Amino acid sequence: MILKCCTVFGTESKCAPGMKPPPFSYHDPQTTAEVVGLLTSLDNAKLLAGGQSLMPMLNMRFVLPDHVIDLNKVDGLSYIRERDGALEIGAMTRQRDIEFSDLVARSSPLMREAIQQVGHRQTRNRGTLGGSLCHLDPSAELVTVAAAHDATISVTGKNGTRSIAFADFPLGYMTPALELDELLTGASFPSWPAGHGYAFVEFARRHGDFAIVSAAALIVEDANGKVTRAAVTLGGMGPAPVRAREVEQALIGETITEQRLRDICESLRKLEAIDDIHAPASYRQQLATVLPRRALLKAHERIFAGRPS
Amino acid sequence: MSEARQIAVTVNGKRYEETVLVRVTLADFLRHQLRLTGTHLGCEHGVCGACTVLFDGHSARSCLMLAVQADGHDILTVEGIAPDAETLHPLQEAFRDNHGLQCGFCTPGILTTLIEFLRDNPDPTERDVRIAISGNLCRCTGYQNIVLATLDAAKRLRAQDRSQGET
Numbered sequence A: 001m002i003l004k005c006c007t008v009f010g011t012e013s014k015c016a017p018g019m020k021p022p023p024f025s026y027h028d029p030q031t032t033a034e035v036v037g038l039l040t041s042l043d044n045a046k047l048l049a050g051g052q053s054l055m056p057m058l059n060m061r062f063v064l065p066d067h068v069i070d071l072n073k074v075d076g077l078s079y080i081r082e083r084d085g086a087l088e089i090g091a092m093t094r095q096r097d098i099e100f101s102d103l104v105a106r107s108s109p110l111m112r113e114a115i116q117q118v119g120h121r122q123t124r125n126r127g128t129l130g131g132s133l134c135h136l137d138p139s140a141e142l143v144t145v146a147a148a149h150d151a152t153i154s155v156t157g158k159n160g161t162r163s164i165a166f167a168d169f170p171l172g173y174m175t176p177a178l179e180l181d182e183l184l185t186g187a188s189f190p191s192w193p194a195g196h197g198y199a200f201v202e203f204a205r206r207h208g209d210f211a212i213v214s215a216a217a218l219i220v221e222d223a224n225g226k227v228t229r230a231a232v233t234l235g236g237m238g239p240a241p242v243r244a245r246e247v248e249q250a251l252i253g254e255t256i257t258e259q260r261l262r263d264i265c266e267s268l269r270k271l272e273a274i275d276d277i278h279a280p281a282s283y284r285q286q287l288a289t290v291l292p293r294r295a296l297l298k299a300h301e302r303i304f305a306g307r308p309s
Numbered sequence B: 001m002s003e004a005r006q007i008a009v010t011v012n013g014k015r016y017e018e019t020v021l022v023r024v025t026l027a028d029f030l031r032h033q034l035r036l037t038g039t040h041l042g043c044e045h046g047v048c049g050a051c052t053v054l055f056d057g058h059s060a061r062s063c064l065m066l067a068v069q070a071d072g073h074d075i076l077t078v079e080g081i082a083p084d085a086e087t088l089h090p091l092q093e094a095f096r097d098n099h100g101l102q103c104g105f106c107t108p109g110i111l112t113t114l115i116e117f118l119r120d121n122p123d124p125t126e127r128d129v130r131i132a133i134s135g136n137l138c139r140c141t142g143y144q145n146i147v148l149a150t151l152d153a154a155k156r157l158r159a160q161d162r163s164q165g166e167t
Helices: A005-008 A032-041 A054-059 A095-101 A101-106 A108-117 A131-133 A143-148 A245-249 A258-270 A280-305 B026-033 B090-097 B107-120 B126-132 B142-167
Strands: A026-027 A046-048 A066-071 A079-081 A086-090 A152-157 A160-165 A170-173 A183-190 A197-203 A213-221 A227-233 B006-012 B014-021 B051-053 B059-063 B074-077
Touching: A005 A032, A026 A131, A026 A183, A032 A046, A032 A183, A046 A054, A046 A213, A046 A245, A079 A101, A086 A101, A086 A131, A095 A131, A095 B142, A101 B014, A101 B051, A108 A143, A108 A213, A108 B107, A131 A143, A131 A183, A131 A245, A143 A183, A143 A197, A143 A213, A227 A245, A227 A280, A245 A258, A258 A280, B051 B107, B059 B107, B090 B107, B090 B142, B107 B126, B126 B142
Parallel strands: A026 A066, A046 A066, B006 B074
Antiparallel strands: A079 A086, A086 A183, A152 A160, A152 A183, A197 A213, A213 A227, B006 B014, B051 B059, B051 B074
16 A cells, blocks of 8 residues: 555645655754753754754654754854864864864864764765764764863753763763753863874774774873873773773873783773674774774874874 | 745756745755756665765755755755756766766766865875765675776866866
8 A cells, every 4th residue: 555645644735755754843043042942942852953863863763853953054053263272163063164174183183083084075064063972972983082182062051051071971872961951052172282192093894984993092292202191082882982091091101112002902801892783892892902002003103203194 | 744834945056946844855855846856865864875965065965954954055966967968077978988887876976976076186096086985885886987987087177177277
């Protein structure tokens, strides 16, 4: 039996065949205050940013919102700027703009390296920073970068604005610490000193896929080549990125060699890991010993070469 | 519930004023309402790239946008690539000459993707091309001839730019 959508959904007159998303009311506010007003007054509303995650979920009817609030016309949510030693990026800034930003390349070369592995050109043209951070896929590159940089998330709701340390932002699997009336407006990524080492490496089956496991390394070395500061972050291991604190501490005062990294990173095999269709936990644990080593070595070599590229 | 809105959109240089249901994707709007069926739909959840169009000059998956979001914007589909009904775009010529397609289902999305890519990167390496089309699934060609066609197209477009620079 062939069912027309007008039969199924009770729509009258104009029937649009091939329609996939479930019925919803569409809102396109122009200010953050209007968005908060809508979030406060409407039940079962979803925010639509770049649409690269929400739209597939709508098409497949994984989500059934009564209201879709489109953020694409909201003023003032798209910017990349430097302030107080941090890189500040607005929630609706397109991933493409981050990819091609000279300021990002200078202030967070780690983010620049990571974003080239986010999806594809067609998805980065639409996809946004805020959308990626709020969707909070466990292996999303920008989420891992936010953890690596100890980013601060800016949020606006009916009680005004507040800041959330990124470490407190993921509440659980794909669940950001946002109240129902709140939206993420931007994020701030404290810059590392000039001449720091950085690398973002990931293992994925194909270019553009979500990583099975990713590793972000940031290091500072003194004139004698000893590590004075390190941030080592793993994505894809659990519901949220993991900072490898033991490894970070173990690196302080070390001179980086491949063998030394091999020893230090071996402890990461003990990390808990998810087990899913893409890889068993033991495979991720193996990657957790390998990818941070590669990232740290690359970061170290970049310092050594003295030219971030 | 059948909430609808009036939109004005330019597609391939032609302006349309249409009423759209707010939950209709841009891809379905192009295909079913404007009858521009050159834009193909494969997976409809942003994986296969067949539905790629240029939205204000930038490639985007039309299955991941709502038609209502196109209001006031400019769209180029595969139907709008060629300069006229008799002449192929150099990219299309290169695909024909290099056997860059077999069944042709993925081709509209690949062409629109590459129009932007070759504008951003007029002299790409083979690796650049492979990364550029990594978001487009082709089940016929094994990509080899698509890559060759793209490199050939880049050469043709550079030559065209040079000759236009001289005149």
